[in-house]
Amino acid sequence: xxxxxxxxxxxxxxxxxxxxxxxxxxxxxxxxxxxxxxxxxxxxxxxxxxxxxxxxxxxxxxxxxxxxxxxxxxxxxxxxxxxxxxxxxxxxxxxxxxxxxxxxxxxxxxxxxxxxxxxxxxxxxxxxxxxxxxxxxxxxxxxxxxxxxxxxxxxxxxxxxxxxxxxxxxxxxxxxxxxxxxxxxxxxxxxxxxxxxxxxxxxxxxxxxxxxxxxxxxxxxxxxxxxxxxxxxxxxxxxxxxxxxxxxxxxxxxxxxxxxxxxxxxxxxxxxxxxxxxxxxxxxxxxxxxxxxxxxxxxxxxxxxxxxxxxxxxxxxxxxxxxxxxxxxxxxxxxxxxxxxxxxxxxxxxxxxxxxxxxxxxxxxxxxxxxxxxxxxxxxxxxxxxxxxxxx
Amino acid sequence: xxxxxxxxxxxxxxxxxxxxxxxxxxxxxxxxxxxxxxxxxxxxxxxxxxxxxxxxxxxxxxxxxxxxxxxxxxxxxxxxxxxxxxxxxxxxxxxxxxxxxxxxxxxxxxxxxxxxxxxxxxxxxxxxxxxxxxxxxxxxxxxxxxxxxxxxxxxxxxxxxxxxxxxxxxxxxxxxxxxxxxxxxxxxxxxxxxxxxxxxxxxxxxxxxxxxxxxxxxxxxxxxxxxxxxxxxxxxxxxxxxxxxxxxxxxxxx
Numbered sequence: 137x138x139x140x141x142x143x144x145x146x147x148x149x150x151x152x153x154x155x156x157x158x159x160x161x162x163x164x165x166x167x168x169x170x171x172x173x174x175x176x177x178x179x180x181x182x183x184x185x186x187x188x189x190x191x192x193x194x195x196x197x198x199x200x201x202x203x204x205x206x207x208x209x210x211x212x213x214x215x216x217x218x219x220x221x222x223x224x225x226x227x228x229x230x231x232x233x234x235x236x237x238x239x240x241x242x243x244x245x246x247x248x249x250x251x252x253x254x255x256x257x258x259x260x261x262x263x264x265x266x267x268x269x270x271x272x273x274x275x276x277x278x279x280x281x282x283x284x285x286x287x288x289x290x291x292x293x294x295x296x297x298x299x300x301x302x303x304x305x306x307x308x309x310x311x312x313x314x315x316x317x318x319x320x321x322x323x324x325x326x327x328x329x330x331x332x333x334x335x336x337x338x339x340x341x342x343x344x345x346x347x348x349x350x351x352x353x354x355x356x357x358x359x360x361x362x363x364x365x366x367x368x369x370x371x372x373x374x375x376x377x378x379x380x381x382x383x384x385x386x387x388x389x390x391x392x393x394x395x396x397x398x399x400x401x402x403x404x405x406x407x408x409x410x411x412x413x414x415x416x417x418x419x420x421x422x423x424x425x426x427x428x429x430x431x432x433x434x435x436x437x438x439x440x441x442x443x444x445x446x447x448x449x450x451x452x453x454x455x456x457x458x459x460x461x462x463x464x465x466x467x468x469x470x471x472x473x474x475x476x477x478x479x480x481x482x483x484x485x486x487x488x489x490x491x492x493x494x495x496x497x498x499x500x501x502x503x504x505x506x507x508x509x510x511x512x513x514x515x516x517x518x519x520x521x522x523x524x525x526x527x528x
Numbered sequence: 529x530x531x532x533x534x535x536x537x538x539x540x541x542x543x544x545x546x547x548x549x550x551x552x553x554x555x556x557x558x559x560x561x562x563x564x565x566x567x568x569x570x571x572x573x574x575x576x577x578x579x580x581x582x583x584x585x586x587x588x589x590x591x592x593x594x595x596x597x598x599x600x601x602x603x604x605x606x607x608x609x610x611x612x613x614x615x616x617x618x619x620x621x622x623x624x625x626x627x628x629x630x631x632x633x634x635x636x637x638x639x640x641x642x643x644x645x646x647x648x649x650x651x652x653x654x655x656x657x658x659x660x661x662x663x664x665x666x667x668x669x670x671x672x673x674x675x676x677x678x679x680x681x682x683x684x685x686x687x688x689x690x691x692x693x694x695x696x697x698x699x700x701x702x703x704x705x706x707x708x709x710x711x712x713x714x715x716x717x718x719x720x721x722x723x724x725x726x727x728x729x730x731x732x733x734x735x736x737x738x739x740x741x742x743x744x745x746x747x748x749x750x751x752x753x754x755x756x757x758x759x760x761x762x763x764x765x766x767x768x769x770x771x772x773x774x775x776x777x778x779x780x781x782x
Contacts, residue, residue: 439625439626474585475622476624478582478585479621479672480632481605481610482582482583482609482618483610483636483688484607485607486607486639487605487607489635493632493635494624495626497627497671
């Protein structure tokens with residue numbers, strides 16, 4: 137399997153396009169494919185669509201969305217990193233994995249240019265690569281590839297702001313022994329719709345750490361997926377979301393353990409407040425028969441701050457071999473209720489401070505995972521602002 | 529000297545068929561340094577008194593006054609009351625997920641004292657207070673009341689009492705659900721705070737057991753939403769022997 141993992145920013149023709157075989161499990165209505173035509177238009181009853189309000193996808197799911205919108209992408213990268221805009225035919229595209237649902241396939245079928253960001257092998261970046269994606273309204277499709285050569289180390293921040301109806305996928309192709317940390321911030325305006333599949337192909341002994349931070353948008357549906365290209369790979373998937381009035385924020389994770397001695401750890405936490413705030417978390421982990429020595433754990437916690445919010449949290453672990461180190465999952469949704477508020481206030485703490493204390497405490501361990509001070513600061517600022525909106 | 533004055537306090541709760549009056553004219557004065565035991569049968573309104581003084585929104589004050597050193601307590605929000613010096617040790621302390629004990633204690637001490645305690649002194653202060661209450665230091669990193677046993681929750685309440693040093697401490701059935709050892713540890717904690725002479729204590733209890741450890745200056749029998757009888761420690765002995773029978777039948781009036 138190791139040959140599936142590219143080393144460095146090579147365009148070596150030996151790289152198998154399509155990556156490893158995609159799982160065909162009972163929960164998806166069609167096999168993975170690059171072509172949107174291979175997926176029926178969802179009607180909302182399908183397992184992978186049943187939580188998503190299709191009418192709010194603005195046609196991304198049924199082919200009616202036309203790419204007339206504006207999207208500004210600015211990449212600032214430290215020296216040694218190459219940033220290219222490439223055509224659809226570029227062989228470096230599509231290696232991490234195929235789109236697994238209709239919108240992801242629509243994005244793949246519709247983008248005109250893709251960006252490829254390459255960190256050469258053995259390069260250790262000390263500064264993050266920053267990708268600023270700013271929506272200027274309207275429908276847009278996109279595709280990005282971040283490839284990290286063997287034994288390279290990189291930190292990438294993808295920052296989504298503005299207004300857009302965006303279907304865009306990102307591929308992370310991580311070479312042997314490489315380390316990639318990606319922070320993806322969804323800080324959209326209130327009207328934005330964002331659907332994306334983030335697929336990571338983790339090379340032999342490579343480490344992938346993903347931190348997904350979702351605040352904004354009308355509807356955000358992200359599909360982080362991990363596939364291992366060789367043994368010894370490690371994936372840490374962290375996520376935090378703050379879902380407000382009327383927002384739909386959906387994170388659907390899939391970790392495909394098809395390779396021995398790989399690890400994965402998933403921790404997603406969300407706070408919700410306001411009428412019709414809806415958070416969905418799906419955590420699928422599949423340990424295939426070949427994946428002996430797998431060690432995996434996934435956790436989702438939700439904190440409901442007010443009435444009227446809704447959480448759907450579905451952890452799902454399938455194990456096809458007993459020869460593993462560990463596998464577990466947990467999901468819990470709790471309320472910050474009037475009694476908790478009373479308890480804290482009865483100790484002199486103001487209502488505002490009480491909420492802040494609870495939410496900050498709740499998110500603290502994840503915020504620490506980000507490791508980029510300006511993003512952490514902005515995040516804490518966002519949390520404060522969200523809380524002020526709810527108290528005021 | 530701090531004085532809590534409760535005068536003709538009437539309190540209702542919302543019930544299915546409209547408001548139901550629970551407190552029906554409570555009169556009580558608690559001065560700094562004094563310990564008042566409030567005893568009474570279940571449903572007599574003891575806990576309602578405790579929560580009403582702390583300002584819980586479930587209880588509506590329909591009449592009467594409560595003042596602390598002349599300040600109108602009923603006008604204050606829950607946190608203002610706490611900062612003014614009223615402390616309620618709860619019968620059922622609430623779990624607060626995501627907030628560690630250490631963070632909680634420091635935040636509340638900062639709020640009540642009006643400034644953040646100096647970190648080095650604070651760490652020592654908390655450590656010593658925890659030791660005195662036989663609280664495992666690992667508790668500091670656990671979430672507030674989450675997974676605590678009944679006894680641990682009560683010790684945690686008394687820990688806060690020791691750290692926050694209120695003017696008026698209301699202990700709502702702090703003894704309930706405690707075994708003898710835990711009761712002794714908790715009582716010793718309360719006594720340490722009382723010995724300072726700076727706290728007026730309102731000890732609400734169903735049983736006389738805790739009064740072996742914490743000697744009250746006054747004992748009040750609570751029945752049907754008001755104080756039915758008041759006396760010294762000897763009244764507790766009478767209750768120990770005779771129970772609340774005489775009060776629940778509705779024959780007694782203060």
